[in-house]
Amino acid sequence: MITRRYLVVRTTYAIVTAFIAITINFLLPRLIPGNPADVILFANYHYIPPGKAKLLEAQFGLTTNNLGIEFYDYLKQLFLHFNLGLSFSYYPATVAQLIESHLPWTLYLLGVSILLSSVLGVIVGRWIGWRAGSRSESVTSSIFIGLTSLPYFWLAIIFILLFAFMIPIFPLAGSFAITVTPGLTISFISSVITHSLLPIITLVITTFPAFALTMRNTMVNQNKEDYLMMARARGLPRHVIEKKYAARNAILPVTTHIVLAFGYIVAGAFFVEVVFSYQGIGYLLYKAVTSYDYPLVDGIFLMITITVIIANFLADMLYAILDPRVELR
Amino acid sequence: MSEDILTVKNLETDYSLDNGGFVRAIRSLNVELQKGETLALVGESGSGKSTLALSIMRLIDKPNKIADGEIILHDSDGDTSILELGENALRRIRWKKISMVFQSAMNILNPVMRIEDQFIDTFEAHSMPGDYSDRIDKYLTIAGLGTKVRRLYPHQLSGGMKQRVSIALALSCEPEILIADEPTTALDVVVQREILFELKQLKTSLNLSIIFITHDLSVASAVADRIGIFYAGRLVEIGRKNDVIAKPGHPYAKLLLGSIVTLSTERGKNLSSLEGSPPDLSKEIIGCSFYDRCPSRVKQCLSYDLYPVEVGDNHYVECLRAKELLESTV
Structure with a gap:
């Protein structure tokens, strides 16, 4: 409240x-x-x-x-x-102008990535947590532990190499194709989306497994809670217990985790921008630092x-x- | 003899240990609950009282298990073998037929749901008829709470209020059997007295059969019709309240009764005490499990194949020398 x-x-x-x-x-x-x-x-x-x-x-x-x-x-x-x-x-451009033109790109990248990785982390974590001990759960959890240890920039470079260079399905760099003019046109929007896919996927893959694992662990611990036993004793259906009792309580520590990881994700987004030459704040910061x-x-x-x-x-x-x-x- | 509503036969419940072994917390236990009675089960910590409650509710989780036995519910729908029910059928028995008040109410309610929502999802699970709102108010009032409580969250309630909410919840689906597992242990004596008094009244007005688990003999004698004494996973004595209290047949029961201080206990009188500790339940016990600590033991006790000896009208004692010992004290 x-x-x-x-x-x-x-x-x-x-x-x-x-x-x-x-x-x-x-x-x-x-x-x-x-x-x-x-x-x-x-x-x-x-x-x-x-x-x-x-x-x-x-x-x-x-x-x-x-x-x-x-x-x-x-x-x-x-x-x-x-x-x-x-x-x-960038003299004589003002700082305010530069931020204004770069910030929306970063907010878009960050917003979508954080939203996706939180939602995915909670949903997947809930799923594996409720099935803890099963074969599918232990395989998924092991993969996730591996994924959490991947550095953003490394994965970004690998993705560029694989999906933009060797198999060119995604653009190499930038935030939209130079052939389109910015504006509310379908060609511009689709160009923006295709350019942002690889950076977003990089960020989501490196962040959501940690959230999923936290969610999994708290889901598992829910089984020890008295209110969960009480819910079973009350004869509530399994899906109600999972949703309204286990997941509803498990989401609280996960929220804390996501919030704490926030700064980390911002830093990650900056690295990713630099690797993808994505014209956001991170890229701008990189330029600014290197030129005093x-x-x-x-x-x-x-x-x-x-x-x-x-x-x-x-x-x-x-x-x-x-x-x-x-x-x- | 009155009609039974619940029969437990040869129940064996095991808690598994990390080393692959197990602790047999309930050892071939037989007990029946009569319709409309309050059966108090008394015993020390670890004697298996709560395990019996959880076994009846089938809340024993893997890797722990109910190894053997039968639990049969006799009601208007005929006989139901609880241990053989599938998940859905079991779900419908829980709370609707047999409900439970847990030992600690502190953490028993979902902390992020309002009290009323926890009633409502219980009602929905059992498709209860009628207006849910009226029903919530009715049972909160019965449990001695104001109806304002329904809008609150669990953390806004005191321990006693939470225990009352859990009693209200336990009664709200009109169960036939209520298992109360030390419902007042965590509460101070004033609240304890109020809750016991209310339970006693509710039993008559709602026609409940109650299994009341406690380690406190004075509480048991206040609420019970019959008393059963637990020791090391077995029921060593069971009988009508007055018979068990006035003429305990089992040496353990005698010592237990002798250890109680009452206002009428004479000054300077020595209270009985018990040397040693209960047997290791992870090992097989041959003969009487009380042998090591028993003041009246004889060699034959070790080869005694345990069975209840009837020492009086509906008064059974699981002791080889029960009759002999009872006569010697008279």
Whole structure:
């Protein structure tokens, strides 16, 4: 049950976490050695003209050498103007523009993958958990244990090799074919779907087995619960016991597992984007980090953080709906 | 003699051990429950009382098993052999004919379902007639709870309230037999007294036959018509309440009764105590299982092929020297 108090406290937690994350996100890239102005100039002139370096640094706001003032400016721009600054490497594009054009791709990839792997994990886990001890169950469980140990990027490379290169049924890279124009047309949408299939399959295959195994184990443990014996003593049909008693209770720890795995899946999605040259946030982040693009790195980290915080907040709400015992302690 | 409603014949129930062996928790047990009576089964922990309850409900799970015996329900539908029923037929007997109040009510209700929903799915499972809502209110009231409880979740109830809910649930499908497995052990004495009193009243008003399992002889004497004494998986003595309490025939029963403190116990009187521990049930026991601890043992006890000796009207004792011992005390 979501009580008013629960909502208020959870929201406060989310806001405080977001602020701490913003602070850390501001600090981290500034601790990386190197100077973005030098990088840009070196890339263009193959040496660093001193006057030009000063000019660029001034434009990027890197003159004060005072983190406090930079942080204050950063917060002011962020909260008053939603201004995340200019990208160093995609100059003169703004960070906000870059995120805006890349974020939907990542949200699509992540959203579909998380949804699919959670649903699949719960359904398959419930099925094997209720049949624990049978031959089909032990075979499935062993395969799943193997699948959980596959790294995302490795599987992604193997998939590209197999299904895009050796047997070219899927496109090699990108998020849609260069021959189609973006828009709400059938050719564009189908191109987007075919380009996203391999990345999504990679993510789902590497994440859902862990959920399924958790679900399996909690289903097995349900058999030891008094309420399950009581349900059998009450003469309830087997399918009712499985659904309303075993699975309904087993889903609670699985929800926690999925929420905890959230950050891991986000990281996985980024790797997968890089391998598939999929134009999402992960790919953008990779570019930004390799070119000392402080504002872009900052903006992306902020984006990721906010997304994960929002997702956690929603998960808290979901948990309160699923488990009536969830209250504030 | 009144009519029997449940007969247990030669029941043997085994708990399997990790090393491949097993513990025989019930050893060729014979008992019958008469229509409308309360039969209290008394014994120490591990004597097999709860195992008997679970065997009757057929809640003994693999790898544990009911190795031998018969459990027969006699009711309006004729005789039903419970151990031979298929899954579906068994499902229909459970709760509708024989229901049960479990020892610990703490975790017995599904934590994520409202109380009323747990009643409703029971009713649906047995296609109960009538308005479910009225039925829930009726049995919650009978169990001494307010009807507001139906909208609550189990974690919002106290231990005593949960036990009352489980009693209400157990009665709600109008069973003929109620097995109460230490229903009040986890509760404080005040609640215990209330619940015992209610059970006693319900038995008459609902025409129930009750098997009441307890380790507490004073509770047994408060509720029972007949008392059976359990020891090491066997029923060593059974008879009418007053006969068993006033003239226990089995040495174990005597010692058990002698160990009770009552308000009328004289000061300074020594309570009886029992040396040693019950026999290892994973081994075969030859002769009387109480032999090692028995103050009245003789050599012949070890070769005694156990059978109940009738020492009084409907009073049976599984002891070779039962008659002799009873006469010597008189």
